[in-house]
Amino acid sequence: MRLIEHEGVGAVSMRRVAAELGAGTMSLYNHVPSKIALLDYAAEQIMADIEPYTVETDDWRDHMRAHARAVRDHARKHPRAFVLLATRRMSGDVGLRPIEVALMNLERAGFKGEVAVRVVRAMVSYLLGTLTREMATTPELGGVALSPYQPIDPEAFPRSSAVLDELGRYDHDMEFEFGLELMIKALEQYSEG
Amino acid sequence: MRLIEHEGVGAVSMRRVAAELGAGTMSLYNHVPSKIALLDYAAEQIMADIEPYTVETDDWRDHMRAHARAVRDHARKHPRAFVLLATRRMSGDVGLRPIEVALMNLERAGFKGEVAVRVVRAMVSYLLGTLTREMATTPELGGVALSPYQPIDPEAFPRSSAVLDELGRYDHDMEFEFGLELMIKALEQYSEG
DNA sequence: CGCTGCGACGTACAGCGTACGTAGCTGGAT
């Protein structure tokens, strides 16, 4: 985990890990069947370390906001490790816990059964999408910090060039909250109609 | 592209590509500065190949549905190649064109300027999230096709075990449309109030 | 005492990206 957070997933090699542990390279294989399994385990660890949120009200919206923000906070604290979660599918208790929490909360909002599962999945998709994109733009290692847009041809892309400033600016806080509120609005309306 | 689609991004090596082209490995470097640049170019190609949607009405909702479905259809046609888009940020004309189309359509719905950009980004995040997840579960190469959930402890996870069947089933069509309609509902409400 | 199993370790192999040096050809300048 230390290696991942300091130098990124790409820096993880069996030789590096073994050296960091002061052990022989192949000794690792007595504890882990393959490198993939090692990274799977690291991903589980990251997922398990997401801090449980606390909230004072009983409003499902506040719970949803708090839960989403807890995930995002965790991602921002471990940006290089978080990418491991994007592609992996978690099947154990570790992956089930946040789902259980979400289902519990959605029950408050009147969502049950199949629909609740769909809502959870839509939410997870949005979260994974924004956070993956946000982490990809953090300046540390490879991320583009500032405006990646050269002057745009206004004839070919009139709308884009009209909002060129906004396209080049990234206010991740704002954008995250915007998308989150969008989802909440949608769910409010869904549960009513 | 042939190599990516048949054997996945992981099978792409400079030696393989060169062999496929009947050329020497290092000859590739006369046309491409690095392997990363090669994959960047492949990603651009994939993005450029997304088929423009056609729609008969002027309703922004129908346009949004058609656009989203066009992206998904493309992703499903080239599942192994599509993952290249998840992490990359496109800055040229190729990346701008879909944005321009989206902005044009959002104008119909009354979204302009900064807000329109935020809507586009939220939409892109959702699309990238669902499609990444969907592609990760396609049975071809590495995907888990059927229920990955072992029997769940009903005491620890009562809600999850109540919907165990749904958790194990993936109806990607349904789920995609569900999330899409959720976003549309949210935007409708947003533009009204 | 001897055996069995497990953890640690070194060696080796096939493959990777690419830096570097070296050819051959081709078009323009002299």
Next chain:
DNA sequence: ATCCAGCTACGTACGCTGTACGTCGCAGCG
């Protein structure tokens, strides 16, 4: 006609990767 610059192709080599395989020593048990 001659020469040279620049482009493309290619082979070799370096340092890295994941891991299959064989060996060694030690701990626990019959």
